[in-house]
Amino acid sequence: MLVDTRQIKAARSLLRWRQLRLAQQTGLALSTIRRLERAEGRIEANFDTVEKIRQAFENAGIEFMGSPNLGVRIWTQPEER
Numbered sequence: 001m002l003v004d005t006r007q008i009k010a011a012r013s014l015l016r017w018r019q020l021r022l023a024q025q026t027g028l029a030l031s032t033i034r035r036l037e038r039a040e041g042r043i044e045a046n047f048d049t050v051e052k053i054r055q056a057f058e059n060a061g062i063e064f065m066g067s068p069n070l071g072v073r074i075w076t077q078p079e080e081r
Helices: 005-015 019-026 030-038 047-059
Strands: 062-065 071-074
Touching: 005 019, 005 030, 005 047, 005 062, 005 071, 019 030, 019 047, 030 047, 047 062
Parallel strands: none
Antiparallel strands: 062 071
16 A cells, blocks of 8 residues: 555665656656655645556555555565576
8 A cells, every 4th residue: 555655765765766767657747756755744646646656666566565564565576497
């Protein structure tokens, strides 16, 4: 469950994505990503914006964890042998 701006920053960090990469992956404006990340706490954006961000991260292997302990983790594919 993606609900906090810290989760966006953490997910980007795990993937080593810059804000521009997230904007490209979501189709959102870079200014939107910057605005969201400047805020503290709960994400203040419309549902479609949050969904685009969530989907982009989940497609890249990120999982969001909800209450009571908000978090982010990355799933990696096992190497093919």
